[in-house]
Amino acid sequence: xxxxxxxxxxxxxxxxxxxxxxxxxxxxxxxxxxxxxxxxxxxxxxxxxxxxxxxxxxxxxxxxxxxxxxxxxxxxxxxxxxxxxxxxxxxxxxxxxxxxxxxxxxxxxx
Amino acid sequence: xxxxxxxxxxxxxxxxxxxxxxxxxxxxxxxxxxxxxxxxxxxxxxxxxxxxxxxxxxxxxxxxxxxxxxxxxxxxxxxxxxxxxxxxxxxxxxxxxxxxxxxxxxxxxxxx
Numbered sequence: 001x002x003x004x005x006x007x008x009x010x011x012x013x014x015x016x017x018x019x020x021x022x023x024x025x026x027x028x029x030x031x032x033x034x035x036x037x038x039x040x041x042x043x044x045x046x047x048x049x050x051x052x053x054x055x056x057x058x059x060x061x062x063x064x065x066x067x068x069x070x071x072x073x074x075x076x077x078x079x080x081x082x083x084x085x086x087x088x089x090x091x092x093x094x095x096x097x098x099x100x101x102x103x104x105x106x107x108x109x110x
Numbered sequence: 111x112x113x114x115x116x117x118x119x120x121x122x123x124x125x126x127x128x129x130x131x132x133x134x135x136x137x138x139x140x141x142x143x144x145x146x147x148x149x150x151x152x153x154x155x156x157x158x159x160x161x162x163x164x165x166x167x168x169x170x171x172x173x174x175x176x177x178x179x180x181x182x183x184x185x186x187x188x189x190x191x192x193x194x195x196x197x198x199x200x201x202x203x204x205x206x207x208x209x210x211x212x213x214x215x216x217x218x219x220x221x222x
Binding site: 036 | 113114141143145151152153154155158165166168169201205209210211212213214215216
């Protein structure tokens with residue numbers, strides 16, 4: 001069965017800390033891995049990764065994919081209270097179906 | 111460029127009634143996807159449509175659920191004879207060809 005597993009499920013840190021969120025996957029077909037941030041509404045797109053070892057960066061967020069070990073990490077440096085959200089990892093198996101992990105709930109305390 | 115639009119944002123139905131959820135994709139996007147999110151769970155794929163075609167409905171329950179994306183107008187997810195277990199947030203996403211999917215704000219369905 002195809003699955004995407006995120007860890008930790010929940011994380012509480014202080015403002016200014018750096019966090020690393022993990023996503024491992026086992027799927028029959030792999031086209032790309034995507035990260036989304038979900039606050040109280042729509043998941044908003046962060047990154048799409050297709051190649052191993054190439055870091056994608058956007059401000060304080062960065063992500064990298066390891067296709068040999070079947071995982072990805074999402075790093076957030078100098079966290080702010082506005083980073084508090086559920087972070088979702090999803091794998092596109094081709095045919096456009098996204099398989100989502102259960103999410104990591106990140107809470108940043110001031 | 112407006113994002114993915116969904117309506118209604120909140121929908122309350124009694125058991126046995128029908129629910130119709132609408133999704134207008136982003137301008138220029140011809141691919142539409144529906145996902146369901148139960149409380150404290152991740153999103154689960156339901157169906158993938160292009161204009162007038164269902165491409166993949168492997169995540170859709172076999173009974174009571176149907177989806178369409180007509181040539182004109184929004185995509186519709188229809189749930190007949192709703193039951194309490196249908197209560198969830200239903201998200202629509204769209205994409206241009208095979209790129210990242212952009213999500214709408216969701217419709218929160220409550221069945222009483």
